[in-house]
Amino acid sequence: FDTKRWYTNAFIIEDHPTEVKILLGYKKRGFGVGLWNGFGGKVEPGETPVQAAIREMKEECDITAPLEHCGSLLFVLEGAPQGAFQIEVYRAATYTDTIAERVFPSSPLRTDEMRPQWFAAPKAVDGSVASSGLPPIPYDTMWDDDIHWMPLMLAGKKFVGRADFQPTTAGKYEMRRYWFGT
Numbered sequence: 403f404d405t406k407r408w409y410t411n412a413f414i415i416e417d418h419p420t421e422v423k424i425l426l427g428y429k430k431r432g433f434g435v436g437l438w439n440g441f442g443g444k445v446e447p448g449e450t451p452v453q454a455a456i457r458e459m460k461e462e463c464d465i466t467a468p469l470e471h472c473g474s475l476l477f478v479l480e481g482a483p484q485g486a487f488q489i490e491v492y493r494a495a496t497y498t499d500t501i502a503e504r505v506f507p508s509s510p511l512r513t514d515e516m517r518p519q520w521f522a523a524p525k526a527v528d529g530s531v532a533s534s535g536l537p538p539i540p541y542d543t544m545w546d547d548d549i550h551w552m553p554l555m556l557a558g559k560k561f562v563g564r565a566d567f568q569p570t571t572a573g574k575y576e577m578r579r580y581w582f583g584t
């Protein structure tokens with residue numbers, strides 16, 4: 403690949419005695435539209451990745467969180483104008499302000515991007531998922547790589563990995579190979 407761009411992806415993961423909750427956002431437009439993902443976007447010139455992660459989280463679901471780095475991922479998209487994505491992954495167990503879907507399509511920040519929702523995640527100790535009424539993590543409507551590294555994140559591990567994608571139909575990508583580890 404000729405170009406590499408830096409992106410962020412950030413998650414709120416609340417570990418309660420009876421359940422673990424993870425906050426995801428439904429991408430309403432742009433790259434990865436129609437998929438659930440963490441909150442994030444491009445690291446802008448002059449920003450560190452963690453600064454970008456904090457800014458994107460505020461832009462996309464209106465909260466501020468003490469994000470901690472937990473993973474580094476490289477995604478190679480064959481033939482895509484974006485080239486390769488270096489994604490720094492962050493997590494936090496707490497946040498301030500109120501989670502809100504930002505709906506300002508005319509804003510220069512283009513914040514009309516994600517619809518936030520809580521999902522039930524497995525407990526790190528035994529993998530059990532509480533039947534609290536929250537839907538389970540929707541791996542079927544997420545990027546194909548997520549099911550391979552998200553369990554590492556949910557187990558509290560630091561992880562690295564790479565996935566290679568090939569374009570299929572317009573705007574869709576198929577994962578061809580991957581490696582993720584701690």
Ligand code: 6U4
Pocket residue numbers: 409410411412432433434439440441442443444445477487489512545546547548
């Ligand atoms: P602009 O152009 O500013 O609206 P921006 O919000 O900066 O875009 P966006 O939303 O396109 O960036 O960012 C892409 C998001 O998708 C980042 O959070 C990284 C994430 N992402 C990209 N490929 C991914 C993949 N294979 N698996 C995954 N997340 C991926 O879980």
Ligand code: NA
Pocket residue numbers: 441442443444458462515
């Ligand atoms: Na974004």
Ligand code: NA
Pocket residue numbers: 443444
């Ligand atoms: Na952005």
